[in-house]
Amino acid sequence: MISEIPDDNVLPFQVEGLDVRGRVVRLGPTIHAVLARHDYPAPVSKILGEAVALTVLLGTSLKIEGRFQLQTKTDGALDMVVVDFRAPDSMRAYARFDADRVAADAEAGVDLLGKGHLAMTVDPGGDMNRYQGIVPLAGEGLEAAAHEYFQQSEQIPTFVRLAVAEAFEANEEERGLKWRAGGFLVQFLPAAGESVRRDLPPGDVPDGIELPETEEDEGWNEAQILAGTIEDHELIDPMISSEDLLYRLFHERGVRVFETQPVREECTCSRDRILGMLRGFPDEDRRDMVGDDGVITVTCEFCSETYVVTPAEAELEDS
Known part of the structure; x- marks a missing residue:
């Protein structure tokens, strides 16, 4: 008998040999509940699912009891996406779109988000100040926007993969297509004194001065190459656990996993x-x-x- 692999959780991990840390998120019933409730068109569901996976990856990494919110505002057929994560484990999400434009743009292969911006807001609550990072959206999708966010706002080398699709599920309770989402995030976070980051220029450079070409850290370069081999089905396949995926990627280096963090959908309206x-x-x-x-x-x-x-x-x- 095949044991059931748990869904709706985030698994933190660390690969000490490469100076990287990261997280893997698997969403099953939680993301299906969000998408099916609104009966979104499939192209909208895919983008909203990616936004939820990205928000959960980032929100569960915060060491606060506040909120993390991802929001897009664009001129596209899908003009707004909002995902609200409340530490430590609850989220809610919705999308606003023009149904006629979505159908036409999806058929023509036009990016539904269009041009605009993506805002990520950390609200620690209480008397603490909010922090917001904003990056442009220019038709390259949420993965590219996430990379830009970490490059500009956090200045942490980061690799992100997101996948959303419907998968056929058959169990004793119900059968049919169910939405699933998965996400993978890995960051270069070397211990002090052991490695240095070499992919960013050291501050402002005077006019006329050219910096010598630099190379990325070898460990980080290897981590990106390995992470780049991840396929969509590996992130959403209910028969592939997060532990199995990490073993496939990093078994030669040795990967350490930590306690999984549950994720649930919960609205705060009343x-x-x-x-x-x-x-x-x-x-x-x-x-x-x-x-x-x-x-x-x-x-x-x-x-x-x-x-x-x-x-x-x-x-x-x-x-």
Whole structure:
């Protein structure tokens, strides 16, 4: 009997011989719940799934009890993607798109995200300041944008792979196509004094001065080559565990894995939050929200939960 490989988790790892650390994420029921609930077109589901995998890879690495949010804003058919991760293990996500443009652009092979920017925000909560990194999106996808983010904002050599697809699942409860997502992130983080980073120039260089050509660290170069062999199916195949994947990549160097971190989908909306939001609007705006049926109807963009609020609950005068 084949044992079931657990899904919806992140596995941190370290390859000491190459001075690299990283994480592998596997998403099954969690990502399917997000994508199936909204019945997104397949091309939209793929990009949103990639965004979720990337957010989880980054969010679970934070040593805080706050939030990490990924958001795109572009001129594409898929003009907005939002993924909200709350430490230590919960996330929610949604996408905004023009259905007609998505169908036409997908058929023509046009990038759905278009041009715009990708923002990644760390909110530690409390009195601590938020930190935000912004990188351009120019039709090269989220993997390329993630590389640009780490190059500009974090200045850490980083390699990212993302994969999303539907896979046929057959079990006692249900059969059919289910969305799956996977992600792989590896970073060059040498111990102090043992290696130096050689792929960035040392600060501003005066005009007329040319720097000698430099080479990347040999260990980091090897890690990138190995990581570049990862295929999509290896990240989403329910029969390939994260441990198996890491062994395939780094068994000659020796790879150390740490405790897996669970991931779950959880929306933070509630009736109290909705009421608080509505009561923050001026009376006139709240009156405009009242429908022909005499109530205010609010649907959460993340989880699709619908809340019906009476004018009295919204504290409208003369209600």
